[in-house]
Amino acid sequence: MAKVLVVGGGGREHAIVHALSKSSKVSEIYAAPGNAGIAKLATCVNIKDTNVSNIVAFAKAEGIDLVVVGPEAALAVGVVDALNEAGIKAFGPTKAATQIESSKSFAKELMAKYNIPTAGYRTFSDYNEALAYVKVNSLPTVLKYDGLAAGKGVVVATTLEMADEALKDMLLDDKFGHGRVVIEEYLEGPEFSFMCLVDNNKVYPLEMAQDHKRAYDNDMGPNTGGMGAYSPLPFITEEDYNYALNEIMIPTAKAMVDMGVPFKGVLYGGLMKTKKGIKVIEFNARFGDPETEVVLPRLESDIYDVFMSIIDGNEPLLRWSDCYTIGIVLASKGYPGDYEKEFVIEGADSDDIYHMGTKIDDKGNLVTNGGRVLFAVAHGASLEEANKKANLLVDSIKCDNLFHRTDIGAKAYKK
Ligand code: AMP
Ligand code: GLY
Secondary structure, eight states, X not given: OEEEEEEEOSHHHHHHHHHHHTOSSEEEEEEEEOOTTGGGTSEEOOOOTTOHHHHHHHHHHHTOSEEEEOOHHHHHTTHHHHHHHTTOOEESOOHHHHHHHHOHHHHHHHHHHTTOOBOOEEEESOHHHHHHHHHHSOSSEEEEESSOOTTOSEEEESXXXXXXXXXXXXXISOBTXXXXXXXXXXXXXXXXXXXXXXXXXXXXXXXOBEEOOEEEGGGEEEEOSOSEEEESOTTOOHHHHHHIIIIIIHHHHXXXXXXXXXXXXXXXXXXXXXXXEEEEEEEESSOOTTHHHHHGGGBOSOHHHHHHHHXXXXXXXXXXXXXXXXXEEEEETTTTSOOOOOOBOBSOOOTTEEXXXXXXXXXXXXXXXXXXXXXXXXXXXXXXHHHHHHHHHHHTOBOTTEEOOSOTTHHHHOO
8 A cells, every 4th residue: 555745735735635535555645735624634744845855855754655746836846856866756747847837938939849839929038128019019918927926927918007017027026036028929719728647758638627717707807826617628629629639738748858858747738729729828737726626526547546657657547527527716805916814714624625725723723824725616417507516515615704706617508
């Protein structure tokens, strides 16, 4: 029986831990650092997800058989490289391969070189040059900070003032750190998340999901890390699916090998179905959050075997339930801007509620501890049924400082 360590402490890691807890091969699960929900299924150890040396030391001392690394920040500092060097099996890409997510310019250059369809773009490090470029091009325009910014480094500017403010934040005030900006052509159409297990040249698709990036109903408000998700996707035809797999995901995996940065782990294509075809909005080097929380509950195969197959170079067995899942994020009021923490939460005991940002306070209460706090998932024979059930589950949660969207998945079933 195997001992598994999951690195991270959000809803994605809670869903991974939940899936591992159903494996017949796994005897013990640890999480670093985990959260209050994960603690019900795993032993949480107080190690930060980016503390490479402590993660390696813990895995060695405990005789861990498999480490699954969730967050981009941990991948970007090389947790997987360090574990591999120590002879410990780890699921996730190396630091070099994580660049597909951590550097927008690396991803754009790869797509340009290998003819992978994406929005036209230019990269700038000088504020005045960037502003001059925006002035002579049409609006809306898309400004992306060239680094990790927890889903908040992208501004779709509809006015020159908005673009100017974002460029000042990113290039003059270094709001996300000192860096560059990618300015992109604005694309339109429904977005979807295509996560694939990748083992160098080999690509094994997971079921698709759709995230809802905007903070409020009807896709209003600022971009967030994601406010809700559902799976599978009725608007994706077989032709769309084949195109996304054969013209985007497989060529990208092959391009990474060709460029000397082979990828092993989950390659996440953030794709858009535009009138001119499917195009890449972004790549991530990991499971999406909250997509994972609606996709993994539909996986019927043993996830431990799936992870080990990818690591060992074998074909994983992927069997899916044909139910629909919808999940709704409960976020702290103010998110994605400033918010307060430590509000008491009641009624969040269901196994279908994943914890994204919670902790147990000094008095033993479950309290809010992040921007995105909880994720309520429901299953149904249709999206409509799953949406109704998910909203009921949300209503059972009592907390004074949370808000949520009520229209997750609605566009897919409301005519
Ligand atoms: P990203 O972090 O690159 O996925 O961007 C966050 C969100 O900004 C996306 O999910 C889209 O909703 C929006 N976005 C990014 N790039 C574009 C684009 N080129 N055109 C239109 N919207 C975009
Ligand atoms: N849900 C979007 C992401 O994981 O980046």
